[in-house]
Amino acid sequence: MLLNNNVTEFILLGLTQDPVRKKIVFAIFLIFYLGTLLGNLLIIATIKTSRALESPMYYFLFYLSFSDTCFSTSIAPRMIVDALLKKTTISFSECMIQVFTFHFFSCLEIFILILMAVDRYVAICKPLHYMTIMSHRVCGGLMALAWVGACVHSSAQIFLALSLPFCGPNVIDHYFCDLQPLLKLACTNTYVTNLLLVSNSGAICTVSFVVLMFSYVVILHSLRNHSVEGRKKALSTCISHIIVVILFFGPCIFIYTRPATTFPMDKMIAVFYTIGTPLFNPLIYTLRNAEVKNAMRMLWRKKLISDDKK
Template sequence: METENSTMVTEFILLGLTQSHTAQLLVFVLVLIFYLIILPGNFLIILTIRSDPGLSAPLYFFLGNLAFLDSSYSFIVAPRMLVDFFSEKKVISYRCCITQLFFLHFLGVGEMFLLVVMAFDRYIAICRPLHYSTVMKPRVCYALLLALWIGGFAHSIVQVALILNLPFCGPNQLDNFFCDVPQVIKLACTDTFVVELLMVSNSGLLTLLCFLGLLISYMVILCHVKGHSSERKNKAISTCTTHIIIVFLMFGPAIFIYTRPFQAFPADKVVSLFHTVIFPLMNPVIYTLRNREVKASMKKLINQHIVL
């Protein structure tokens, strides 16, 4: 079958998170409350870091970018999901589906790489403090940021290219509340074994390697501070603990989704909801709640501009 004439499907029908109206209403209310509370919090983090000259260290530069990435990531799935709760027929066009898939992987992998960069920053700060100002110069920070954006773009282009080469000529029901690689591939009118293998190698292996690399790096840092003073050791442990929590919260669901054959599991939708909606909003907040400098600066900003 010729690729150029094989894409007969022009839209996909999303089956949604659940078919129960009561469960849909409950999820809608919870997600809406969570979204309206936490999303402004992420923008507040960005504003705080940009407005306070005392938060000019590379750690806060990367934290601000993390909040931006997570806020952008949360716009890909959550708003449409909330609107779809009121739609009897949840339809998404083929082009919109591919666009959603592209940005999902573009920003997701960009965030993974950003966490790797943040781990590198903490390693230099804790294990090589005398070299920190030399290594983590502003020029280097911007170069690392550019590299992670390019890496995310390259990864996402590969995902989309593999999808675009598949023929879709029959079933068009996606058993999910958004478009993602595992569900879309299953609707192709051809044998997708090779494509699935490439996808697992691309997304799954990349996710697993980043996860293991991050855990090893933080274990190295924790081993390095064993002989340090109590104050410095406690600060390093607190920082590493925060980063490790984020690593498990982000990479756990991603590993579950992308490092196995593309077959349906009962927990898939719940894991996807956490991965695409809940976690992106929580991520920077967890960092902020465990960072005294950011919390103090945020309170100062609120007192200056909001409290009368």
């Protein structure tokens, strides 16, 4: 329910107001977004068409790439278009939709990263029971829980956002709509709302990061009992996952676990997990994974053969 809400649209200040720098932002982030789409869609197509990538790890990687694509699309296109405009406005309803989609896909990514850690733990620590524990039915059930959990989290964010009264001003010092910059515009005491924000988003980020790092410590410790070849392969996979976890959770924890204060660097730090992580994930998972690279080569050969036949 909206209370005393006289604001129908918000003005987004973006990363910069300088006309020259806005053109640079447009060029750089257009390249980043196209790279994100190309990389993640290539992984999606490769996993979908390759029989060699049917293990649970690639099942979760498929959904991670899908989540990255949607996550980036919820932020980047508007940011890129806004860089070409003198005055960038977003309607109240569009702002709320962006809050929901941003938090939904970011939370979904968190849960998928946890499921990938669980998958690696079972594969390395319980190899004889791997296919029994991580069956198609179990993986499907875990993904369904991840979707439900993400929906619950983003619904809570929307509830908090809609409970805020906005009387003006309507200028958001950010490049997308999020609950923290909206709190600064609310014409009411936001102490309780900020506390709920930290206990929701902040707790999810911090607890998930601790759980993930602890799980990888356990996994890496258990590798001492494996053969040199098996240890090397498992270590390569785990290091890829750890890099992704640090890149994503580091900025998130910085933004969402502190009181309602903002710093000039917040917008640039937000770029790391809104634009950077979806771009780097495909590079990390392909460059360090021989199976994915081989499957991509096979997909490319099939395309060349089909083109030759035409």
